[in-house]
Amino acid sequence: MTVKGQTVIQYMEQLAPKSVAEEGDKIGLQLGSLNKEITGVLVALDVTDDVVEEAIAKGCNLIIAHHAIIFRPIQQLQTDTPMGRLYEKLIKNDIAVYISHTNLDVTEGGMNDWMAEALGIENTASLKDIHTEQLSKLVVFVPKDHHQKVLDAILNAGAGWIGNYSHCSFNIEGVGTFVPREGSDPFVGKQGQMERAEEIRIETIVPFSIRSKVVQAMLKAHPYEEVAYDLYSMDLKGRSFGLGRVGRLKEPVTLEQFIETVKAGLKVDKVRVVGDLGKSIHKAAVLGGSGGKFLSSAIFRGADVLVTGDIDYHTAQDALMAGVALIDPGHNAEKIMKEKVAEWIKDKLSGSKNDTPVYASAVDTEPFQFR
Known part of the structure; x- marks a missing residue:
């Protein structure tokens, strides 16, 4: 039995209600229509050309992604540009794109809870409501x-x-x-x-x-x-719903030991680090995506380390002077959401005796290479 697009999104919004997103965040249906039977759902971090090809190959006509494909008003749609070709391919193959961003980050049992759980951070509270x-x-x-x-x-x-x-x-x-x-x-x-x-x-x-x-x-x-x-x-x-999570580790570890926990938990090979590798870590904060601007919140909450992506040079210097460690696993560490969201939707569909296939994207959308 197939399912309507609106029904899939109702299940998605039970997990990540649109009402809890940051004001102005680009969420919801960004391209296509939900008023159709869904042949398959692909959950992705980013919508790239390879991800669209994966959706076509798997017979999916709905992509649920974390990062928006339309960030600002489109003044013109030229199909001889990279983004124009992407939109054209989605439209020609009748693939709808739905975005769940900061609402997925802040919701209970969402992105930042998944990341905190992966790092062994317990008794968590929001980093910033x-x-x-x-x-x-x-x-x-x-x-x-x-x-x-x-x-x-x-x-x-x-x-x-x-x-x-x-x-x-x-x-x-x-x-x-x-x-x-x-x-x-x-x-x-x-x-x-x-x-x-x-x-x-x-x-x-x-x-x-x-x-x-x-x-x-x-x-x-x-x-x-x-x-x-x-x-x-x-x-x-x-x-209250907030970005990031902060809590205590079950047992104190050194920063060097915690780095290995981050690599394993977030499935990354390399990280950037600020701080003394022998520093004792009792309390840790994590925020998916770009969280450098929340360093002061981590300090205020008493965190020994902040795990987040896209740390800039001056934020790293500020952390070093404040005695707070930083671990940057990259923005792409949010890929943890692919399996989690896919599992959520599969469970909801199976509960309604629906056999529409749901896939976690296998495409690696990390743009950086580490040498």
Whole structure:
């Protein structure tokens, strides 16, 4: 059984909601259409000519990538330029390209958690918070004999989380009144007559990112033709999402030993290093991509070492003077996302008894050579 493109992306956005991305980040569908049957999904770090050829060879008409192929507005599309030829090949082969970037970085169980886990960093916190979830209060009135069904639908859709507590709600019994008018089809009562119904008022917390999902689940489970419910904005804030992770190692190691952990965990042969190789590492920070500008955050959080890509000369000098070690495994170390995202989508599709193939790209998109 095949699957629609929109369904694949719904699963992807369960992992990495668009709402938690950095403002202005180039994410989402960048090329093609999702309104089609998906013959195969290819998960890649970058969309290069070799990656597109791989998608064609594997029969994939959807690429989910981490790095955008369109960074700025396109003024003209010339097919005799490298990027123009790439776009042309994608369009001619009906391959859609969907980007999940900083939303995949910051989400719980996403890029930076995968990198921290690979390096043995435990009890992690965000290196730099960039998004705090907005919360709403959902209030709905339900007939007594349908209370549990509606409550379960709301909470199973993701509402009711307060910190580490799930399925939180408050329920009050009362009496609702209404008069069904002409054209109505009331669940109880008769047209033109005042009806008094024993009802329960359900109150719970709903994160902004899943409001629509929760409301739809509630409406589907509710027996009334017209459902009485309210959504209130709240000053209370929900979870925070941030770039990078910082935490402690299970046991202290030297910087030289930790370098080998980085190489093995991120599957890189070479790294650039700043700092004394004999330095003891207790607390480590990691940030996928280009994270040099977060050196001050790593220092503030008490990290002994920051693992991130694209370190520039002056940031390296600043770290050296501050006594904080740096390990640069390259921007391409984010390739860890290929297998992880592919596994996530495969699991979701198999749960819905769908056999659409999903592949982690085998193409190495590292542009640098190390000699």
